[in-house]
Amino acid sequence: MGTDLTTSTAVGWEQRPWVADPDHAALPARIAGLDLPLPSDLAAETEEATAAVVRFDAELSHALLGLTGEIAPLDAVLLRTESASSSQIEHITAGARALALATLGERTRPNAALVAANVRAMGAAPRLAAELDEAALLAAHRALMDGQEHARPGAYRDVQGWIGGGAPTPHTAHFVPPHPERLPADMDDLFAYLRRTDVPALVQAAIAHAQFETIHPFADGNGRTGRVLVHAVLHRAGTITRMGVPLSAGLLTDMAGYFDALTAYRDGDPAPIVSRFAQAALAAVGNGRQLVTDLDEVLTGWRERLTARRDAAVWRALAVIIAQPAVTVDHLAQVLGVSRPASQRAVDQLVEVGALQPLNAQRRNRVWLATEVLACLDEFAARAGRRG
Template identity: 25%
Template sequence: MVTRKQTTFKPIFTITPAVAGNLMRIEAVRQAIQSLPITPRVLASLRETARLFSTHYSTMIEGNRLTQEQVVQVIGQEQHFPGRERDEGEVKGYYAALDEVERAAQQREAVTETAVQRLHALVMGGGKTRVRPTPYRDGQNVIRDSRSSGIVYMPPEAKDVSPLMKQLVAWLNRQDDLPVPIRAGVAHYQFATIHPYYDGNGRTARLLTTLILHLGGYDLKGLYALEEYYARALKDYYEALTVGPSHNYYVGRAEADITGWVSYFIEGMAVSFEKVRNQAESESGRGGKDQTKLLRNLDARQRKALALFRRSREATAKEIGAIFGFQPRTAAHLCQRWVESGFLEVTDPAKKSRRYRLNEVYEAMLNNEK
């Protein structure tokens, strides 16, 4: 196998007029969404739809057979589809990893190798939230054409994966002069190029992209799903990622000009962002007070629980736990943590009939919708 000495990661690309124009489109939407009044009900609905879209399309790219409707049923209703257990695990894992992206962005955590390894562990964890960061692969892997079985891409050897990942993370944390969308696009490309795991590389690359965008202020209130853009034309997605004179990483791939990929990625962001703006502008016409800042204090489960309290002023731990498919003891612990954090208040302290309501701040927020 051809090998070479590792060098500092320096991506090669050109910011073409088309890329510059699409960056301006992205900025225009970003500013419009930040000032657009969206009610808690509409925002929660749009955010959840975007998360489910991200989950469906990102796993579909990798061959997941669940339909969009079935993904909603697996995530929201804990339904099972015989013979689709692996597919169910993939969508649960991706959804759990999206929670982690959102949490890390809210906490303003830096992008580290451990953070990336944790995202991968969640992707492969089947919905488990207690996972250990997964180490990189310890052997060679290859990407083959599903029809001909020919090698499409041969990633770097296992011994080079760790140094390459260190270089990527170091580059991400020192690139303050590049626009955030370009940094995210380069990170997506380089992670897929390194291919540090035997499986789950594509999903983790797309999650890393989302994390970088959110940390950089391009969260767009959590309303977009870039994965849909890729999945709608998979051939274009894979062709944009395929650069260099050879399928072998060591034969030109590391020094390849990735202008084509950067152009593809930035255009995809612009298209996805403008789609969100059009939808959000339509929904915002319903009126109401924008509560984005207050909602950002809530984690994904708390925002999901708001739907229950829209229907009923009070709820039991069992009713709250049913939303997430939790057992009674787990649901009770969750409610206790929410009481301690100030999200919920106890209205009936009796152990057998204990009921909860929202803290007055969040209850007032829901009342403002009506």
């Protein structure tokens, strides 16, 4: 490849002036030619986890059978759960109802709007998977941080940042990423690593994520953008075909282990972050599979109670309310491509079988909730350790 092989991910350090006092900023290791032989047990662990993810991704193609229309409800559900979990890692929480309302465009808590933005950012991951270049990464960050000018959406940071410590200078910080002037070279090295095809996908995703978090190229949104990058790597490799496989929910099962693994990576030992990602993948598959089972039970109950004609709009509406468990009559009419009276009939039929309940008593622009779906999503979050 024309790239010198390296064997360590340990950062170096250089002196930089903060106000009147010198301190240090990280010099991330070059990883474009990283040679990382894994211990046999860790190699087996990553292979097992990768196989589990591939199987789960394939299972999703056959899940929730019997739905009609062109909507892929599980893709939307998993995209939302993954975005919520990724946000929770950054202490941004939103329950399923608040997130559904925010996605519908209803007013809700600010955190729900931030998680909804993460859904949009995760939706940008297919382009990132196709390109794995700077323009695609910046586009994902722009989608995530749109409207938050402090984060310079779609642009690298132009000031020094640091992680933790709670002080106006980095003297007590947990970690000080590289100086802004070093970001172009650091990111070029990362993209060179991402272009390699000789690294197992899950290993490459873990190393790329850890290196991205070490470089910390953005003023805000690094963690969430870095987890979009993970999905892009796995998608490009063919390990997943859906961006919503809930890997961040797997990371939530051991947050202390995740952060300890990032620290170990920066100290020169990448094995813990690879192991943590393998464990997260296995946990994500188990949790995701339970979510699919729960949603299938809900859908079966609705179908058994519905007595409408087989060509009625309500049958197609089932997929809509699984994918978006907060709807209005107008929203449903638009998505289904039917008249407002036809949409109202579908809502009435869904209310009759217990699939929808009104959010409030208002008559105009009333919002309807699929509370059984919301309960499934909140149970998924509870299993992952997310609270909101």
